[in-house]
Amino acid sequence: MARITIRRTYRWKDKDHIIDACRTMVEDEGLSLGQCKDLCGVTVLNNWFHGDTRRPNNDTVCALTNALGYVRQDSLDKDGNLTIRLVKQREWDYRDEYEAQANWVLKYGTAKQKEATKKSLAADRKFKKNGHAK
Numbered sequence: 001m002a003r004i005t006i007r008r009t010y011r012w013k014d015k016d017h018i019i020d021a022c023r024t025m026v027e028d029e030g031l032s033l034g035q036c037k038d039l040c041g042v043t044v045l046n047n048w049f050h051g052d053t054r055r056p057n058n059d060t061v062c063a064l065t066n067a068l069g070y071v072r073q074d075s076l077d078k079d080g081n082l083t084i085r086l087v088k089q090r091e092w093d094y095r096d097e098y099e100a101q102a103n104w105v106l107k108y109g110t111a112k113q114k115e116a117t118k119k120s121l122a123a124d125r126k127f128k129k130n131g132h133a134k
Contacts, residue, residue: 016055019048021084025070031094038120039097040067041105067097 026036026045033045040063047053065071069090075083105117 014054015048017084018061019053019056021086022056022061022064023049025065025068025086029068031068035094035098036064036068039094039101040064041101067101068092 022045026033031039033049036045037043042060042064044053044056044060045064048056065086069088069092070086071089073085073087075085077083102117102121105113109117
């Protein structure tokens with residue numbers, strides 16, 4: 001049996017509104033999807049923004065927002081309309097966060113994740129040696 005849940009206060013047609021809020025957050029930070037993946041480990045951002053994902057899991061949303069220093073501060077108006085807001089709570093440096101995430105993966109990640117991280121770090125260090133900035 002199919003079941004449809006209708007929420008009077010949270011309506012959307014194609015995609016959950018949190019996807020738009022996350023897209024705006026990433027654009028405001030000036031990051032690519034690859035940089036976001038490096039920072040938070042979320043690999044499905046392309047599916048959120050350009051693919052078929054309609055409702056992302058809360059844990060992946062939290063992983064992205066927390067890695068970029070944002071928290072949710074939703075509000076509900078008197079008519080019952082929900083407004084999703086992501087508010088910046090801390091400043092961060094991309095390079096420092098990138099190194100911290102890489103170190104975490106090297107310590108706790110799977111063998112496949114560790115190998116990919118080692119290659120990524122090696123390419124990044126080679127890129128920096130050439131005098132180019134990211």
